Amino acid sequence: MTVKDIIEKLELECLNEANLDAEVTGAYASDLLSDVMGNARSGQVWITMQTHKNVTAIASLKDIPAVIIVRSGVPDEDMLEHAKDEDICILVSKEPTFQVCGKLYELIK
Amino acid sequence: MHYTFNIERGNFTDAGQASSSVKRTLKQLGVDPANIKRTVVALFEAEINAVAHAYGGTIDVDIDGEKIVMVVADEGPGIPNLDLAMQEGWSTASQKVREMGYGAGMGLPNIKKNTDDLKIDTKVGVGTTVTMTVYLN
Numbered sequence A: 001m002t003v004k005d006i007i008e009k010l011e012l013e014c015l016n017e018a019n020l021d022a023e024v025t026g027a028y029a030s031d032l033l034s035d036v037m038g039n040a041r042s043g044q045v046w047i048t049m050q051t052h053k054n055v056t057a058i059a060s061l062k063d064i065p066a067v068i069i070v071r072s073g074v075p076d077e078d079m080l081e082h083a084k085d086e087d088i089c090i091l092v093s094k095e096p097t098f099q100v101c102g103k104l105y106e107l108i109k
Numbered sequence B: 001m002h003y004t005f006n007i008e009r010g011n012f013t014d015a016g017q018a019s020s021s022v023k024r025t026l027k028q029l030g031v032d033p034a035n036i037k038r039t040v041v042a043l044f045e046a047e048i049n050a051v052a053h054a055y056g057g058t059i060d061v062d063i064d065g066e067k068i069v070m071v072v073a074d075e076g077p078g079i080p081n082l083d084l085a086m087q088e089g090w091s092t093a094s095q096k097v098r099e100m101g102y103g104a105g106m107g108l109p110n111i112k113k114n115t116d117d118l119k120i121d122t123k124v125g126v127g128t129t130v131t132m133t134v135y136l137n
Helices: A003-009 A033-039 A053-061 A077-086 A097-108 B017-028 B033-053 B095-099 B107-114
Strands: A013-016 A026-029 A044-048 A066-069 A089-092 B002-008 B056-063 B067-075 B117-123 B127-135
Touching: A003 A066, A003 A089, A003 A097, A013 A077, A026 A097, A033 A053, A033 B033, A033 B107, A044 A053, A044 A097, A053 A066, A053 A077, A053 B017, A053 B033, A077 A089, B002 B017, B002 B033, B017 B033, B017 B056, B017 B067, B033 B056, B033 B067, B033 B107, B033 B127, B107 B117, B107 B127
Parallel strands: A026 A044, A044 A066, A066 A089
Antiparallel strands: A013 A089, B002 B056, B056 B067, B067 B127, B117 B127
């Protein structure tokens, strides 16, 4: 399952195209940044409602190829710029965390 | 190799630059990815702690063939009860910091988990110096 596959299957809006062919090994859903720092693994996508620049900083440090922002969240402008610099794919779902996690779990489990 | 970075109070926008820069350097040096991950998690958490709680400070990173030593020194309120601060779930972060997704009381425990040696010197009303060491072998 690649980032591109996930975009199609979950009907996500892509705000920064990057790592589209990256293999997704799983996902981590959390809005607590230290939780992600401590527990997310590289290759996982990160599902969150946080929309500020520290999200891309952490994604980059943890080698997370894509971030899915839930409930049509709008990323801050500097987060998007940083995502471009660091090659992080920024995706937006209209649905809340539970639905995104459920669909993704079905795809990746 | 020695690197120095400045920490500015409340400047979350630029937080992570030191960790990002250290990560790039360690990659170039061919350091084992597991050690790079440990190092950047610890450094990022220490950096965020200083941005969130202190009035300003510095980060000094020394890298040699054996180890990475990171010293995050701040001028700030200090930590009144270090035992409590080391407990997972304990936090004195402000509402604003919590809304950003920090303040879950996981920072210092994350640092401890990811470093081989952790030393915290703190004085209330003066500041805190966190010295973290990651051994490469």
